[in-house]
Amino acid sequence: MNELEQFRKTFFEECEELLQRFEQLALDLSPGPIDREVMGEIFRSVHSIKAGAGAFGFHRLVAFSHDFETFLDQARQDGATLTPSDPALIVQAGDILADLVACARQGDDAPEGHETQMLTRIQDRLGRETSEAADVEAAEIKAAPRDFCVRFKPFASLYDCANEPQLLLRALEGLGACRITPVLDDIPTLDDISGEGGHLSWTIELRGVETEDAIREIFEFVEDECELTITALETDADVPQNDTPARVSAIETGSAPDVSPERSLSTPQSVNRGQVTSIRVDLDRIDRLVDMVGELVIAQSMALESISQELGIGNIRHLQNLEDLALRTRQLQEGVMAVRMQPLKALFSRFPRVVRDLSGKLGKSVELVLEGEATEVDKTIIEELSDPLTHMIRNCIDHGLEDPSARVAAGKPEQGTIRLTAEQRNGRILIRVSDDGRGLDPDKVLAKAVEKGLVSPDEELGSDDIENLIFMPGFSTASSVSDVSGRGVGMDVVRSNIHKLGGRVSVESRVGKGTSFTLALPLTLAVLDGMLVKAAGEKYVLPLSAIIETVCPEPGQLREVPGGGQVLAVRGEVIRLVPVDQVLGQNHENPDTHQRGLVVICETEMGRKTGLVVDELLGQQQVVIKSLETNYRRISGVAGTAILGDGRVRLILDIDGIAAIDTTRSETEEFARSA
Structure with a gap:
């Protein structure tokens, strides 16, 4: 993927977040006095989309966003109110905006005239007088280019976000005659310099610029990551002097970006900057990482089981090292899985x-x-x-x-x-x-x-x-x-x-x-904390989170149910018993063994208790889930499969599915019908 395509992808990801937030806020709007903070955030969402769209040449998206943000900017002024039709208008205009973003993302053109009706409604709401006044003002501004002096000092956070000051300086060259002078006074000595600080700054003299907004548009995405001062010049004497040799940039002709004359021109001079706390990563990369860690866990489990059998009590240090390896592997797996979890x-x-x-x-x-x-x-x-x-x-x-x-x-x-x-x-x-x-x-x-x-x-x-x-x-x-x-x-x-x-x-x-x-x-499709059990000579995995307790039933605690089956009486509570070997169609050498076996009492998703009858508990183990449906087909009572340390594939039992199987039928009828 080339650099431009990566920027496009990031832009559309940001659009998705902005549109989502826009809709949340817009749906809560109601007629009457406006909340300036809410309306301001709605305005900034549309304005940010417009700015990015202009950088990539999505002209229809820019044109619609411009008229839309003009209406929103008017609505967020002091004393403004929303008419009964305004909330619906804002929501519906947001739909058109989302449509245009989707078309741009897919590389298609929206249907001809798709936004025309909405633009007409917006312009009618603004009023013809407002539009004419804006045209006159824009014409006056365009007819009188001005000179500016810009002081630009990036903060360290600007570099942390992978922004390049060089690209911003180049963009300024397209606004008019440009002379860039580095400011070296703030650069510390070599002994005191820190790799984490932002020490460089520049003074830029711009001649023949149409509006101050055109300059601010260039710095829009980094305005919170730098100190920016823009001063209108009347004479050459107004330009700050610096003894440092200047770098005179080549002059390129270009038009100013689409601007909003109503935009506030104030910029904070010093703001506390936090560090970047998140990054975007393709889900495919995370999926590959999860798969690799899963295979690592399986390999570690197999190695641990085979090596442990060879080591005796005299090799206690080696055994401890193996257990430490298992712990670190588990922590790695949990950390990778946490990356996939989202609210x-x-x-x-x-x-x-x-x-x-x-x-x-x-x-x-x-x-x-x-x-x-x-x-x-x-x-x-x-x-x-x-x-x-x-x-x-x-x-x-x-x-x-x-x-x-x-x-x-x-x-x-x-x-x-x-x-x-x-x-x-x-x-x-x-x-x-x-x-x-x-x-x-x-x-x-x-x-x-x-x-x-x-x-x-x-x-x-x-x-x-x-x-x-x-x-x-x-x-x-x-x-x-x-x-x-x-x-x-x-x-x-x-x-x-x-x-x-x-x-x-x-x-x-x-x-x-x-x-x-x-x-x-x-919760996740990748890992499971399980309890390994044995029934009729086969090993199975039970979800550990579903297990309440394990009981060795006394003969007096078991009761036969008319029509077949048994229940277990525990502390005044009657729990239905489900022999695992029978529901899964396994032939047991002694049909009465389950009466002398273990009952694992589990809770179903709806809060009911079921007793699974097994022969032996083999221990707790975290397993990597492999889909049975993907590799074979769905089977009642089975949630998936896992590869254990012995290299064998074992079934992960579905507690609710097992509990729903009718145990009064023949041992193999239900399972055979599923498999």
């Missing part, structure tokens, strides 16, 4: 706009409540959650929430509420989307499923089975097809996408009270 805030921030637009289209009043935005999840998982959550929120607004009149008749507030929450539990992330609407009517759901031929009319289904019918392909309760719903593909897509991530989706509903969808997903 859900960036994902959740997209949905206020979804709720606002759809509720307006459907004529419903909806409040969106967000909780758990700081919960961190693997970056790969976050990217795959946008579409499923959008489908679920749209489903809640369209199908779940009643019309305002129906809510009032039912004794509910006219405004409906949708909650989007996230939390960590048992090493997994739980994301819930719930509403306080009408809930699912089991009779209506079942009747629709029968009508569409998804289930047989004489098939007996429990309440949970009926609720899960909404995830079947082709199911929809909508009476007609619209651009919001009715085709029966949304919830099926949700379940399919969540399964691809190694998760599951469930639904709970109460008629008249509302519906709650729960997504259960792994």
Whole structure:
């Protein structure tokens, strides 16, 4: 990738962040007196996009941004207020801005006239008089070029951000006749010089410059990283003299960048500068690093196991060194994995706009409540959650929430509420989307499923089975097809996408009270702290975070269940037992061995307890997760695979999947059907 392409990529990444922040702030605007700080931040977002777009020659993006920022600049003045139509105008103009950025990023031209209507609305809002006055002022400024003296002293933080003063000085040459003189007075002696300080500075004499703003535009991206003083000159005597020989730059003709005459000209003379605390790294690089560290962990585990068998107690120092190596490797792995973890805030921030637009289209009043935005999840998982959550929120607004009149008749507030929450539990992330609407009517759901031929009319289904019918392909309760719903593909897509991530989706509903969808997903797709167990001669890995305790049951604690199966009574609590060897189709030499074995009591994602019957605990171990679905196919009760120190591939058990398998069937029926 060449240098220019790298700069372009960085520009579009910054645009994405700026547009995201713009939308967050714009959605909270309301008619009336404005908050100058909020409006100022919205203005700076648009202005920063315009400045970068001008550097890369995206002329349509620059033209639209210029008119848009002119309106925003007027709106942020003292005493300004927003009319009832202004908030919607700002949000919709932001959409056009995002469209133009997306087209520029893809190297395509936006449809002809895509922004014309919005520009007309903005110009009408500004008023023809304002535009004419601005044209007169710009013409006057352009007709009277002036001379300036610029003092430019970079701070150390400017160099830390990989900015080059030389490029800024070259850009000044395009504004007019230019003479650059280095200032050497501030350079310390060789003994006192520090590699971390910014010691160089320059005095630049510029002749025939159209506006002071043209100079400030060049320093816009580094204005917080330097000391900048711009002085208008009347005579040659105004130029600061310096005994240092001057470097006279070659004069190049060029036009000044697009400017905003209303821009404030004040620049702080001295500001506390912090150090750079973050960098951008391609996700592909991080993925390769995670894979390499994973392979390192596997190699270290295999080496540790083989060497440990050869060393006796007399080699205690060597054993300690091996354990220290294992500890350092684990810390390295955890550090690399932390790089991939990101808070859900960036994902959740997209949905206020979804709720606002759809509720307006459907004529419903909806409040969106967000909780758990700081919960961190693997970056790969976050990217795959946008579409499923959008489908679920749209489903809640369209199908779940009643019309305002129906809510009032039912004794509910006219405004409906949708909650989007996230939390960590048992090493997994739980994301819930719930509403306080009408809930699912089991009779209506079942009747629709029968009508569409998804289930047989004489098939007996429990309440949970009926609720899960909404995830079947082709199911929809909508009476007609619209651009919001009715085709029966949304919830099926949700379940399919969540399964691809190694998760599951469930639904709970109460008629008249509302519906709650729960997504259960792994925190990361790479590593797992596990407990190694043995059942019927095979080794398996259980997620350590799901284990509550291990029990050696006494005969009096076991109870037979009518129809087959056993439960365990522990401290007044009855826990269903699931023999691991039976549900995975393993033939045990002694069918009654599990009665004398161990019961590992685990907690499912929904808080229920299940006892997994195994023969032996082999110890705790961190393993690298390998997808079984990618390399083979999805199997019920199996979350993935891991390569252990002996080089063998072992199954990582899915606690909820194992607990859901019907143990009253034959030993191999369920597992064979999955595999």
